[in-house]
Amino acid sequence: STYDVVIKNGIICTASDFYPADIGIIGEKIAAICDCIDPVHAGEIIDAEGGIVTPGGIDAHVHVDEPVKLLGDVADTMGEATRSAVAGGTTTIIAFASQDLSLTGPHALSQSVKNTTDMYSKQRLYCDYGLHMILARLEGTGTATRDILDQQLENVYQDCGVSSIKVFMTYPGLQMSDYNLLNAMYASRKNGITTMIHAENGDIVRWMTESLEEQGLLEPYYHGVSRPTIVEGEATNRAVTLARTMDNPILFVHVSSPEAIDTIRRAQTAGLKVYAETCPQYALLSDEDTKCAHGDDFAGAKNICSPPLRPEEVKQAIWRGMNNGSFTIVGSDHCAYLYSSKEKGKHNAFAKCENGRFRYIPNGMPGVCTRMPLLFDAVMRNRLSSLMKFVEINCTNPAKIYGCYPQKGGLLPGSSDADIIVWYPNDKQYDLQPEVITNDLLEHACDYTPYEGVEIKNWPRFTIARGKVVYKEGKLMHDNARGQYIRRKKSSLSSPNNAWPSEWRPAYDKK
Ligand code: URP
Ligand code: ZN
Ligand code: ZN
Numbered sequence: 001s002t003y004d005v006v007i008k009n010g011i012i013c014t015a016s017d018f019y020p021a022d023i024g025i026i027g028e029k030i031a032a033i034c035d036c037i038d039p040v041h042a043g044e045i046i047d048a049e050g051g052i053v054t055p056g057g058i059d060a061h062v063h064v065d066e067p068v069k070l071l072g073d074v075a076d077t078m079g080e081a082t083r084s085a086v087a088g089g090t091t092t093i094i095a096f097a098s099q100d101l102s103l104t105g106p107h108a109l110s111q112s113v114k115n116t117t118d119m120y121s122k123q124r125l126y127c128d129y130g131l132h133m134i135l136a137r138l139e140g141t142g143t144a145t146r147d148i149l150d151q152q153l154e155n156v157y158q159d160c161g162v163s164s165i166k167v168f169m170t171y172p173g174l175q176m177s178d179y180n181l182l183n184a185m186y187a188s189r190k191n192g193i194t195t196m197i198h199a200e201n202g203d204i205v206r207w208m209t210e211s212l213e214e215q216g217l218l219e220p221y222y223h224g225v226s227r228p229t230i231v232e233g234e235a236t237n238r239a240v241t242l243a244r245t246m247d248n249p250i251l252f253v254h255v256s257s258p259e260a261i262d263t264i265r266r267a268q269t270a271g272l273k274v275y276a277e278t279c280p281q282y283a284l285l286s287d288e289d290t291k292c293a294h295g296d297d298f299a300g301a302k303n304i305c306s307p308p309l310r311p312e313e314v315k316q317a318i319w320r321g322m323n324n325g326s327f328t329i330v331g332s333d334h335c336a337y338l339y340s341s342k343e344k345g346k347h348n349a350f351a352k353c354e355n356g357r358f359r360y361i362p363n364g365m366p367g368v369c370t371r372m373p374l375l376f377d378a379v380m381r382n383r384l385s386s387l388m389k390f391v392e393i394n395c396t397n398p399a400k401i402y403g404c405y406p407q408k409g410g411l412l413p414g415s416s417d418a419d420i421i422v423w424y425p426n427d428k429q430y431d432l433q434p435e436v437i438t439n440d441l442l443e444h445a446c447d448y449t450p451y452e453g454v455e456i457k458n459w460p461r462f463t464i465a466r467g468k469v470v471y472k473e474g475k476l477m478h479d480n481a482r483g484q485y486i487r488r489k490k491s492s493l494s495s496p497n498n499a500w501p502s503e504w505r506p507a508y509d510k511k
Contacts (some may be wrong), residue, residue, distance in 0.1 A: 008022050025464075085368050170201065236252060373437075405492060437456055466483075
């Protein structure tokens with residue numbers, strides 16, 4: 001037969017189109033899309049029965065277990081994170097390789113990435129993954145700092161296909177000075193590396209945390225009180241100024257604050273290359289969810305993340321930002337820690353929370369599985385404007401901004417990997433179609449989901465990764481798992497403006 005697999009009777013939805021058509025797959029690639037492929041040409045047929053067919057999701061913000069544990073002991077291995085991803089319609093995740101601070105020299109970052117991919121190469125992966133580089137500290141002093149990093153970024157791109165870094169404006173041990181943020185942006189611009197920014201003013205967070213502790217206000221809820229929306233707004237504004245100074249495109253990750261959104265929107269209106277990611281939790285949960293519910297003293301800790309969940313009224317600003325284009329992408333920021341030490345005999349990070357102090361609650365929650373279904377559901381509930389918008393922010397834009405389009409994030413015959421989701425038909429109900437979210441459904445290693453019991457209007461019926469069905473009507477197809485590391489190219493969405501606020505120019509641009 002001409003095609004190994006043919007998906008028939010589906011309605012294809014991409015970031016730009018919505019139309020009924022069949023898809024022919026040869027090997028790992030999409031080979032053809034046309035209005036009708038004769039079943040005689042198909043090795044195997046998947047009948048979509050009128051259901052929506054989309055590209056697989058790209059979740060470009062996922063934290064999994066690494067050789068270097070800068071964020072503590074997270075629950076999921078890469079194997080478990082990819083398993084959970086495909087169970088929720090995501091077929092590529094971009095996780096993080098943390099900088100190993102014991103390594104120095106021009107290939108130090110490359111070595112950190114290689115140590116990470118070596119670890120994952122021993123695991124069964126259900127979908128492909130890429131890696132961003134987390135920069136925790138810069139080597140050298142004065143202008144040497146900038147030049148060492150320049151070399152390291154050139155190498156990490158050449159050696160490993162890593163085209164993005166993440167820098168932090170908060171967290172003890174990770175917080176970067178403005179001086180080093182400038183160094184990071186200088187070296188990023190020179191190498192075409194996407195600069196991801198965690199924008200919170202770490203000094204305000206530290207001051208407020210100490211003062212709240214002094215007043216005996218220790219419960220999970222006060223984590224949010226210690227870092228209100230203006231704390232993110234200030235850091236966002238400062239980072240935009242630093243990025244303008246360097247003429248460097250930037251991307252704000254996990255944006256949750258109306259002040260930050262306003263700053264981003266203003267910068268975009270002024271023509272600056274400023275992009276932003278938000279996460280489902282900021283659109284669907286609120287600071288109420290960090291209060292200790294259900295008679296369980298510490299349950300609020302499950303929903304602690306940074307930036308924190310915001311007051312109820314902020315949710316509408318998040319949906320508006322997705323619909324009006326302020327947010328380029330949605331990522332899960334999956335960063336799961338076991339809540340109960342009794343389960344699975346694994347390390348329980350919450351046990352570290354000395355006297356219940358919020359300062360010691362590990363930051364982050366699970367979400368790699370639920371991102372796609374929750375956002376699809378948001379279209380059904382008219383919160384998100386259209387299914388094309390859903391694909392744009394969850395699949396296509398993440399692939400473009402992080403340099404893996406059109407291999408990923410689209411359905412381009414001859415170019416795209418056969419990473420495809422067939423959703424349940426909207427007008428029928430199937431026995432196997434989940435109606436509410438339960439932790440069992442999510443296939444991650446974490447022992448809870450913030451969305452337990454939440455009603456859901458659709459769920460991936462078939463997840464196809466590299467041409468193979470890896471998830472079918474609630475079941476993982478373990479033998480079809482073929483995930484691998486993907487090298488990425490430079491961003492196809494962002495490039496510098498060649499505009500500076502003074503007559504200063506980088507020396508390399510003067511030649
Ligand atoms: O609370 C969060 N977001 N944890 C994950 C680490 C990060 O800052 O993205
Ligand atoms: Zn962050
Ligand atoms: Zn994160």
